[in-house]
Amino acid sequence: MTHQDELAIEVRGLVKRFGDFTAVDGIDLDIRRGECVGLLGPNGAGKTTTVEILEGLQPATAGEVRLLGMRWATDAAALRERIGMTLQETRLVDQLTVEEMVRLFASFYPRPLEVEALIGLVQLGEKRHARVGKLSGGQKQRLALALALAGDPDLLFLDEPTTGLDPQSRRALWDVVAQLKARGRTVVLTTHYMDEAEVLCDRLVIIDRGRVIARGTPRDIITSLGAEQVIELEAEPAPDLERLRALDAVVGVQHHGGRVTVRVKELHVALPEVLREVAVGGGQLLHLSTRRPTLDDVFIDMTGRSLRESSEAKAA
């Protein structure tokens, strides 16, 4: 048997080009067994391409990929038995019932989980005999997760599992992932939801334009920002950003959508100074709030863009 500490996923210098476009530009990954790792980044960052290469659905242009010590070129059949996945926006067979769909996928694997157990795991027991076409978006995503788990995989890939879901379905999905982690399964998920990444992932890899721009635990990554708090304010007119940046307690300043975001070290020192700048500029304060920094602030700091904005702009 394999050793517990062995790497579940080992990626070296992964490159994927489509013609002139480089989607993945030299990514390295080390993911241990039993870890839940999140690939974070805006749409088009190369997350899905990276994951699909790991899943054996696309060939890499260059680089080395090992899963569970095996390679796609030589061990494809064995690998497919040991991985599970959800893809983005998969349309399943609308005419089948939930139970029939799960039974079909279970039949592909040598040691499948019980159909009943799979349906129970994703809380679709009541919908067992419902046609797939009649399920809500959240129920379909949960069904997709049940299919991903059908073969009792050692390694699970979830590509944006909760995008567009209602809060209840998101929670249900998170619960399942937490159970899998508890059973020592390795999970790789892509997301552009900060809260999801913070709740589920042991480690994060932040990807932008095909490159890894940060990696570590969610806490480490946020700490790397050097900011303890974030002040958000709206003022008319807006204060001078350059003067704000010059303040000692201020780490960084961003202005978009009429809102000024100020990342600061010591809130009790910074807040009065920031408010004084608003007053100096003759501004009237319309909104003021403070919060702890999130991964989104990290992303903005590194790229000047918000994770969510860039993904929503793409979606629109």
Add this chain to the structure above:
Amino acid sequence: MNALTQLVLMRLRMLMRQPEVLFWTFIFPLVTSLVLGLAFRNDTLGPVRVAVAEGPGAQALVERLRDVPELSAELTSEASARRRLARGQLALVLLPGDVPEALVDPSQPEGRSARLLVSQALAASGEAPPSTTFKATPVSEPGNRYVDFLIPGLLGMSLMSNSLWVVAGSLVSMRGGRLLKRLAATPMRRTHFFLSFMLARSVFALVEVAFFCAFARWLFSVPMFGSYVTLTLVGLAGALCFSSVGVLVAMRARSEEAMGGLVNLVSLPMMFLSGVFFASDNFPAWLQPVIGFLPLTAINDSLRNIMLEGAGLASLGMPMLVLAAWTVLPLVLALRLFRWT
């Protein structure tokens, strides 16, 4: 085998649970055949149509027949006359000669009255005693009406177009919905997947063959000289073959439009070349080898030979070989070139 069973069940459920598929598979071909059959049914009203084949003394015979009001007589070439007799457009063909010879179709009720009328007309001229004025020759090939020719061809065409549209349509739609990609990421065996399309399709083909046999028999009295078992086996072989061709058609196509174009590209030429509505002998000799290798020709010829000439499986070796080739070749190609993403 469990996976194959589940895949076949998936296909059956997909088809059974889509009412429009049932319509196109059963109701539509049924209605088409009914309409075509009715259109080409032998009309028993009006004067009995007969023809005299061109030859010495033909004109005189036509003149005599035209004296009989119940007869509508014309002069035409022998080949055309024989063809129209086979299609039920003529009740009798008279070949001129020392003793004129009358060709009749024994399955046509009109043939009998035509013979009597012609016999009387010739006798009335008083040149010879009625018994020696002409000899009657039944054209004795079985089922030589047009509808007899048409029904097996329609069954072949229906097996072809349903297999192509249903199989290729499903595959392309599954590709668009990324289901093929998802399935490709499981340990599912590719052969099982393609086989499930073919096997499920052949279950439907069974019902299709039964439908055609039933209405051919009861509505059009198309004779059945062969065995229903053989006919069903050939029908199944056809459904398997065309499902396989359907996989080939859907091998790379990403959109339903592209797929629809390909299905037409494959099926329309065969509809004309492979003898659905008219015999493929009408095409020039150089084209015949090509026509012979088309899967629809293999099916149509086999179905016709079984129904109308009582052919057994043993005599259908060549067309079955053609079908087998068209079944295996697309699968081999699909296993290598099929686009799963």
